[in-house]
Amino acid sequence: MDAVTLTRELLRFNTINPPGEEEACARHLGRILESAGFRVEERPFAPGRTSLVARLGDHGNAPPLCFTGHIDIVPLGGTRWTRDPFAGETDGGKLYGRGSTDMKSGVAAFVVAVTSLASRLAPTPGVVLVITAGEETACEGARYLAATPGALPRAGAIVVAEPTGNAPCVGHKGALWLEARTSGVTAHGSMPERGVNAVYKAARAVLMLERYEFGVAPHPVLGRPTLNVGNIHGGLNVNSVPDAAVVGIDIRTIPDQKHVPLMRDLASHLGSEVSLSPVADAEGVWTDPEQPWMREVAEIAARVAGVSRDVRAAPYFTDASALTPAMGNAPTVIIGPGEAGLAHQTDEYCLVERIQQSVEIYRELTRRWCGV
Numbered sequence: 314m315d316a317v318t319l320t321r322e323l324l325r326f327n328t329i330n331p332p333g334e335e336e337a338c339a340r341h342l343g344r345i346l347e348s349a350g351f352r353v354e355e356r357p358f359a360p361g362r363t364s365l366v367a368r369l370g371d372h373g374n375a376p377p378l379c380f381t382g383h384i385d386i387v388p389l390g391g392t393r394w395t396r397d398p399f400a401g402e403t404d405g406g407k408l409y410g411r412g413s414t415d416m417k418s419g420v421a422a423f424v425v426a427v428t429s430l431a432s433r434l435a436p437t438p439g440v441v442l443v444i445t446a447g448e449e450t451a452c453e454g455a456r457y458l459a460a461t462p463g464a465l466p467r468a469g470a471i472v473v474a475e476p477t478g479n480a481p482c483v484g485h486k487g488a489l490w491l492e493a494r495t496s497g498v499t500a501h502g503s504m505p506e507r508g509v510n511a512v513y514k515a516a517r518a519v520l521m522l523e524r525y526e527f528g529v530a531p532h533p534v535l536g537r538p539t540l541n542v543g544n545i546h547g548g549l550n551v552n553s554v555p556d557a558a559v560v561g562i563d564i565r566t567i568p569d570q571k572h573v574p575l576m577r578d579l580a581s582h583l584g585s586e587v588s589l590s591p592v593a594d595a596e597g598v599w600t601d602p603e604q605p606w607m608r609e610v611a612e613i614a615a616r617v618a619g620v621s622r623d624v625r626a627a628p629y630f631t632d633a634s635a636l637t638p639a640m641g642n643a644p645t646v647i648i649g650p651g652e653a654g655l656a657h658q659t660d661e662y663c664l665v666e667r668i669q670q671s672v673e674i675y676r677e678l679t680r681r682w683c684g685v
């Protein structure tokens with residue numbers, strides 16, 4: 314099977330999230346993998362929201378190589394597409410469609426790479442494929458797998474096939490999105506002394522957040538953690554004292570920052586006027602680029618795709634935030650055929666040449682891992 318053909322097949326499934334509805338797409342991949350000899354487990358986190366874990370190979374305690382990717386896609390956006398987002402049109406070496414870059418091409422490339430070697434993988438450490446639903450809404454599918462005992466095996470190394478133009482990225486920042494809620498007592502706007510104003514409490518919280526210091530040294534590649542207040546909602550009408558307000562906070566962390574103590578520290582700064590709750594929680598990911606397998610990936614990518622050996626980080630977060638700790642903290646690389654700059658865009662496309670290169674890179678990684 315050819316990876317471009319498989320990408321086009323996957324593009325035809327409308328897996329726009331929300332609502333997702335990944336089941337039919339997941340089952341299509343499941344059938345391909347089962348007929349290649351994989352043991353496939355469906356792991357829905359909600360009705361129709363199906364992730365797959367597929368395993369081939371068994372060699373005592375030697376852990377498999379993991380490939381992971383998501384099959385949900387983001388909405389089409391308000392601008393009219395000039396191409397059919399679900400038809401998989403190709404033109405001038407580009408394959409168009411929602412999910413062509415992010416990231417059905419990546420999933421197709423690793424499925425084709427490992428099924429082409431499947432007949433030789435049974436007596437080796439083999440591979441495990443983790444194909445997730447619900448990634449675009451804060452890694453719902455991956456978080457469910459990570460929280461389900463026995464769903465994920467330990468992995469020896471992890472390849473995340475998100476769009477990087479086949480340039481390996483050795484990590485990314487984490488994301489912690491919080492809601493800070495304040496409450497008060499409503500009263501008529503002409504008698505504010507009879508009420509307690511929740512917006513004033515929220516305003517004090519926002520000013521504190523503007524001055525908040527993380528107290529960590531910057532990461533050599535990812536830089537400093539950031540905090541942004543993205544929205545505030547409070548009050549219903551101008552002539553009442555508001556009794557509720559909510560502030561949306563977007564924090565991007567560096568890999569050494571654990572989110573639980575960070576949230577505790579923020580809560581203690583904000584004090585008892587404010588209650589904090591997480592909306593999205595994905596910790597950062599980082600592997601030393603000098604780690605021997607990571608060097609091997611860089612060497613193969615340079616040879617096959619002509620990309621430089623610079624140390625890079627991905628600008629977005631990935632399912633690895635949930636999967637890497639759950640699979641034994643194996644070395645993790647993000648490398649895939651899509652172009653990062655085209656993810657979530659109108660008229661999203663993937664270069665056909667990059668898809669072919671990814672198949673070759675993933676095949677080579679699998680061959681070396683399994684000694685076939």
Ligand SMILES: [Zn+2]
Nearest residue numbers: 383415416475
């Ligand atoms: Zn993605």
